[in-house]
Amino acid sequence: MKSKIFIGSSIVIALMMIAGIFFSLPYYVSKPGIAKELAPIIQVAGGTEEKGSYMLTTVRMGRANIYSYVEAKLFDYVELYPVEAILHETETQDEYNARQLHMMTGSKLNAIEVAYKKAGYPVEYEYKGVYIVQVVPDMPADGKLLAGDRITQVDGQEFSSSERFIEYVGKKKAGEQVELTITREDKTKTVKISVEPFKDDPKKIGIGISLVDDKEINVDPKVTVKTDEIGGPSAGLMFSLEIYDQLMEEDYTKGYKIAGTGTIDPTGMVGPIGGIDQKIVAADKAGAEIFFAPNEKGIKDSNYELAVKTARDIDSKMKIVPVDVIDDAINYLQKLPIE
Template sequence: MRKKLFIGSFFLIALILIGGMYISLPYYISKPGMAKELAPIIKVENGYKEKGNFMLTTVRMGRANIYSYLEAKVKDYEEIYPAEEILNPHETEEEYNLRQLHLMDSSKLNAIETAYRKAGLEVNYKYKGIYVMQVIPDMPAAGKLKAGDRIFEVDGVKFTSSKEFIDYVGKKQAGDKVNLTYLRKDKEKTEELSIEPFKEEPKRAGIGISLVDDKEIDVDPEVKVNTAEIGGPSAGLMFSLEIYNQLTKKDFTKGYQIAGTGTIDSEGTVGPIGGIEQKIVAADKAGAEIFFAPNEQGAKDSNYRAALKTARDIKTNMKIVPIDTFDDAITYLEKMPGKKES
């Protein structure tokens, strides 16, 4: 009897422990990711080689289970965020992941434009349509469209920007119909949807999607950026530096291992990101000697100041450099002495 009771208790405890791995909590955990060399994933046609490396840095982000939650409570540089701070209202995890991948695509376009214009080369864009980022529940698009669909025609009309699409739909009245032509996994589909008022904003009507422009960049020489499943916009600055370095004969790495982070817009302005502390840890582990951090025009709570504090806490020899623009980074690299070979 005791043996049966023991075995039964053992299996019950085992089930509880295993179940804890698969029960999701309403939290997300972020922790240090990796620092990845960019030369293997960015290829400018006939681009120049470099002695050192530019590296992007990442944060590992995932839904919490019981164990990861408890681990984050006691471990340094692991952060816990309520789900509502990560997901947009009504956003599913699938839509969140697609949003992150699109933000990465946008950062690549901005980085290419910044680098090519700095190199004095022409940049052109080809508009492909509307990229659906999110479908709002209980609106006409729900159950019809999906995040990731690319709308390229409405009522037989093709547009040159998402603004034109929004303006066109915005002129419709509640009860009107629109016919959409779109691609889903390379298959063309059509759908007729009605225009209805938004539940939270009755004075505004639409089909119930959030969207962005879907476009591709045209440059010569050709450049390919293979980021696989890496998401988010925070690698923009480092992308632009790697691309520019391959476009120019001068090697701006000068033999150093250079990591960093920061969004970048088409004008070369560097913006703040989340998880700077975890990225400092990741860069230090990867052997980075220099780290570019968004300065946010010297704000007291800037990424740069948080990066400095973390660098002191982990006692790294990595030099933390404040950056507000792409040109700031280039100016620093130009003045930097070449690394002495050991």
């Protein structure tokens, strides 16, 4: 009898433990990710090699279960966020993932443009259409289009940007149809969709999608950036530095292990990101000696200030360097002694 009770109890406990893994809570949890060397994933044709290394830093983000919730309550640098703080209103997990991947794509394009122009090379763009990053529920596109679809034509016409697409569709009258040529999973098809007023803005006409440009950058020498499933825009600065260093004869790393974070726009401005304290932890574990942090023009509680505080709290020996523009990082590296 006792044996049966023991076995039954063990099964119940095992089922509860399994349920704890798969039962999602209304939170997302983030924790320190990795610091990944960029030289293996960024290749400029004929580019120079570096004695040191540049590293992007990541944060691990996922839907919280019972165990990760408890982990966030018990350990430093593991954070909980309500679902609404991560997902846009009505946004699905798939749409969030698509948005993150396309933000990474935009980050890579900006980084390439900044690095090549800084090194004195011409840059040209080829527009290929627009990507859908979100489909609004209960609007005409709902059920016909998906996040990740690429629209290449509207009514048989090509267009040069998401702004041009929105302008064209916005001139239609409610009830009229547009014919879209889309690519999904390497297959091309046409879809007819009516345009309707948006429920939250009846004066605005559309089909109910959010878009980002799909464009290809043309540079010589060619560059490849393989980021796999890494999402978000926060590696922009470090992408730019790796590409720029490979384009130049001088080795700006000078033998140092250099990590960092920050978005970058086409002018070279460096923007703030989330989770910089967790990225400091990741970079420190990877043995980084220098960490570039967005300075945000010196505002209170900037990324740089939080990075300095975190490095001090974990007793890191990393040098935390504030940057507002890519030139701040390059000028710092130029003055470094050779290790």
